[in-house]
Amino acid sequence: MSKKVAIITGASSGMGKSAAFNLHEKGYKVYGMARRTEKMAALIENGMEILPLDLTIDESIVKAVDTVLEKEGRIDVLINNAGYGSYGSVEEVPIEEAKRQFEVNIFGLSRITQLVLPTMRKQKSGRIVNISSMGGKMYTPFGAWYHATKFALEGWSDCLRIEVKQFGIDVVIVEPGGIQTEWGEIAMENLNKISGNGPYANLAKKVITSSNKNKSKLTPVDVLGKEIAKAASVKKPKTRYLKGYLAKPLVGMRKWLSDRTFDKMLMSQVK
Template sequence: MTTKVALVTGASAGIGEATALKLKAQGYTVYAAARRVERMRSLAAAGVHVLSMDVTDDASMQTAMTRIIAEAGRIDVLVNNAGYGSYGAVEDVPLSEARAQFDVNVFGAVRLTQLALPHMRAQRSGTIVNITSMGGKIHTPLGAWYHGTKFALEAISDCLRMEVQPFGIDVVVIEPGGIKTEWADIAADKLRVISGKGAYAGQARAMAESMNGEASRKRQSPPQLIADTIAKAVSARRPRTRYAVGFGAKPMIFLRSLLSDRAFDGFMRMATGISRTALAGKP
């Protein structure tokens, strides 16, 4: 029986690291990719092959895929997990940062998918796993560019699923809720820098606190939950097209389907602690 081969991006911490270890434990030959190779020493010690990869650098992605095929002869699972959250008011966020958000969260995932698909088509099997977010179905204040990338990846996944189904390839979307990773800290820090002063400062302070405050941290789910879900999906004979998992994911997506746009706006302002004073931009 041929050992299946998986590539996991964004594997230096959090969901990516947990997924690489989970798939390795299930018998996969696992390649873990990230920009910071030095942070993947524990993965290497566990028998995972670590790769230096920047998903905004086409050459590094091509080199990684070439190495995988040369060494393992195939690729069965691609987990597009690399990503980050760029928050800030639309008025404040430089377009250079907006483009960077799409380069990492969307175009990097799509380019790796393009590189993997010829090999999956040749073997008439494979699974593409795209990590989006409950944020690919809902919206939050000051998160336009982040949500834009996740909405985009959801749509791309749907179209891709229809295209590759005749070749025996599955496309699965994972929609995490609140997860205990570095994501919230990075997103909140960016938000404070970009919109922490000026007209949107009140909203920015409230939103940043809701993202990485103590109360939020206590409710977040462990990355292992997402890793277990990914392992379940890639092992299934007929995986679901979507898995919403982690704190708040299913309730929030369901609530969005029930409420009107303005009703959901009001709910999110309340849930994130953005008061009338914050809306007015006052301290």
């Protein structure tokens, strides 16, 4: 039988890149996609395919999926991994930027899923792995727009799962905790740029300082790369995989503590 075909968005760094290598090792034909194609050279060197993808541009999404279908005629796995953290106070993040956050983390992700589904339906098989976050279940200061996208992705994925089960398609959610990738730096850069000087500067600086302090405790990226590849390839996947630094304790506490107690616990970490 020919190799199973997997698309991974956000394969130019972090968990997407690691998942690409892990799925390639498992024998999948991997297509890595991202804007910075130069950062995916290692994928080509190791026998994978790469394609440019900007999730904010519809033609880019259509072209990427069409190219895979022309070459392979099938898509077995879609890993919706690309995303970023638009951090900053609700008051100060421009609505244009909030829309961009949704464009990448939700609408672009939804569009590529829509384009892949007809093929998976015809095949009567397929797997869609959505990379959410522990932040799809709990919250952090200044992450309102980011959490809004991940909370949305949780509910969106649940609906999709029950819609497409009848066609033999599995929908799986991966909820990483704190992981060693570019994500944290980008989120804290955004926070500093947006809220580093105005009325929220005092709290913003504390959040940035505590994030820097925790860097060494974050989970190595390959742990999640392996977990994502497992979620994409095991015969009977779980609906959710929660893994990485603080993921289980924070999601557990959010579930069992009152709102006010959870707020206090959270804010005691950024004093």
